[in-house]
Amino acid sequence: MGLNLNSTSSKVLASAALLAAAAGVAGMGTYGGFTASTSASAAVNSATVNLAGGTNDRLNVAATGTIPGDSMQRAVTLVNNGDQNLTGLTLTTTATTSSILDTDAINGLQLLIESCPVAWTEAGASPSFTYTCSAGAPTTVLSLRRVVGVNPLPNTLKSLTAGSTDFLRVTMSVPAAADNTFQGKNSSIKFSFDATFRQAGAK
Structure with missing residues (x-):
């Protein structure tokens, strides 16, 4: 413009x-x-803010037949395709199909997110994927917690910088203490990564 x-x-x-x-x-x-x-x-050129997922994301792959003690790993690549650095990232997880699996904060689904400096190495067949980090021990992005919630992500993520990428591993688990009331239940969890950037000012 x-x-x-x-x-x-x-x-x-x-x-x-x-x-x-x-x-x-x-x-x-x-x-x-x-x-x-x-x-x-x-x-006068307007800024571009574009936060996108990578081409090999597995978050849309469903897990079936889970029992107490099971865990599900999914890889997601977070890319800042814009020309602006971000001031913050927030992950909002909501249940589009809800059950006791997401409403029970203690024995329902739990969420853990870790990052690797390089793309995760995938093993196993769909939907039973597992992921290892070839660059050493992964870094915790979000510690173990209830699957549904609004969680600010740490300011150490690379994708806060324009043109940079984060390689994330999302793990959802069913606590071993889950009892028979969890049998035959279904939940669909939506992941939304929301970005914030600097306040407007003189340019």
């Missing part, structure tokens, strides 16, 4: 009368025209 600033001064006319010394001789008029103009242009 371009913004042009133009300013032009108005024309100035000056006149002078030349009077003859001799009496009875008419004066002759002379006119001079003066113009001036100036222009300036300023380019």
